[in-house]
Amino acid sequence: EDKVVQSPLSLVVHEGDTVTLNCSYEVTNFRSLLWYKQEKKAPTFLFMLTSSGIEKKSGRLSSILDKKELFSILNITATQTGDSAIYLCAVTGLDSWGKFQFGAGTQVVVTP
Amino acid sequence: NAGVTQTPKFQVLKTGQSMTLQCAQDMNHEYMSWYRQDPGMGLRLIHYSVGAGITDQGEVPNGYNVSRSTTEDFPLRLLSAAPSQTSVYFCASSALGNQPQHFGDGTRLSIL
Numbered sequence: 001e002d003k004v005v006q007s008p009l010s011l012v013v014h015e016g017d018t019v020t021l022n023c024s025y026e027v028t029n030f031r032s033l034l035w036y037k038q039e040k041k042a043p044t045f046l047f048m049l050t051s052s053g054i055e056k057k058s059g060r061l062s063s064i065l066d067k068k069e070l071f072s073i074l075n076i077t078a079t080q081t082g083d084s085a086i087y088l089c090a091v092t093g094l095d096s097w098g099k100f101q102f103g104a105g106t107q108v109v110v111t112p
Numbered sequence: 113n114a115g116v117t118q119t120p121k122f123q124v125l126k127t128g129q130s131m132t133l134q135c136a137q138d139m140n141h142e143y144m145s146w147y148r149q150d151p152g153m154g155l156r157l158i159h160y161s162v163g164a165g166i167t168d169q170g171e172v173p174n175g176y177n178v179s180r181s182t183t184e185d186f187p188l189r190l191l192s193a194a195p196s197q198t199s200v201y202f203c204a205s206s207a208l209g210n211q212p213q214h215f216g217d218g219t220r221l222s223i224l
């Protein structure tokens with residue numbers, strides 16, 4: 001059965017700090033790993049990673065995948081209060097097409 | 113575009129009652145999913161569909177029924193509501209089986 005473990009479960013940082021979130025996974029015939037940000041309502045898509053070692057970047061957020069060690073990292077630099085959210089990681093495999101396994105999420109609180 | 117629309121936004125039920133949560137998408141997506149989100153547990157997959165007429169069970173399907181008679185609609189039925197089904201329910205859709213999902217705003221359901 002597919003499994004996703006995120007760490008830490010929660011953290012509190014000050015504005016301007018850098019945050020590193022971890023997502024480790026077990027999935028048969030890995031196909032892709034996705035990161036989402038969830039504020040008050042619906043999760044919104046951040047990144048999709050399919051290849052190892054290639055960094056995806058959007059502004060202050062970046063993410064990288066290590067397919068050998070089966071984990072991904074999401075980095076947020078120069079954090080702002082608007083980065084406060086739950087960050088969710090999800091994986092899918094070739095054998096589970098259309099079916100995503102989510103982790104428990106990391107709650108990030110950025111204080112002024 | 114409306115994207116993924118869920119109704120109702122809030123609902124309170126008594127134990128034993130049945131109801132249907134509605135989900136509609138206007139993006140012509142083949143893949144649709146229902147999740148429930150409980151504190152500290154991320155998103156757990158209830159049922160998913162890879163196209164009209166095709167549905168399958170996810171991680172926590174017991175007590176829920178789905179059908180997919182059209183590409184646009186994917187209703188979730190609670191057969192006999194139980195307090196353990198108190199949760200926030202999200203519907204999501206994607207164009208392909210490993211592509212980012214678009215989420216509805218969720219339905220907050222309380223079972224008394």
